[in-house]
Amino acid sequence: MKFTFAHNNINVFDLEKSLKFYKEALGLEETGRIEPEDGSFIIVYLGDGVTGHNLELTWLRDWDRPYNLGDNEFHLALKVEDFDAAHELHKEMGCICFENEAMGIYFIADPDNYWVEIIPQDK
Template structure:
């Protein structure tokens, strides 16, 4: 393939924009890095980012869909890895205190947190150098 691609964003639909923004700010340190308002307020798109990479999490909130989304058996998920030197156990304890840890596999060095809409986010230990 002659094309060079890079990851730009990952989209999820959310029922409550403000609640989701607060979750991603508090749980993962993301902040709003962009915003689009749809015609006549039909939707809002909020881009959340870490401020150091170009990757963005796109939160789409549809005006006429305030109810929870049925995620069914959707097992796709966003995964984040801590940078080298970061304290994985401290972050996991922070998420436990928030009450958002939904699955842990210590043998694999991973755990998942669940956002307000039921999406799972995988947290990985820093890579060993």
């Protein structure tokens, strides 16, 4: 028996704001969408165009407040070829929330305050 990754899910409060962020900050593109007729939720799958792994964003129509992420220990991690250019982009966007220069990594926060670790491609 072998398991392989399919996707990770996060719930988002403002879907359009999140879609804009993930496209601008990480270049993720929509690969699929589920919208039931009753409009109670929308699921959008985002991909990097290289791997088969997707990030699933779920928006719930009746959710009326930002999500409580607790201690925010959960995070995604993405590798990038041009680490310095990525760092500059994220600095300009104002979304860097933590830097660990000794490890050569940093984290950005999305509109719902989910953290994304940015790692140089060669690590």
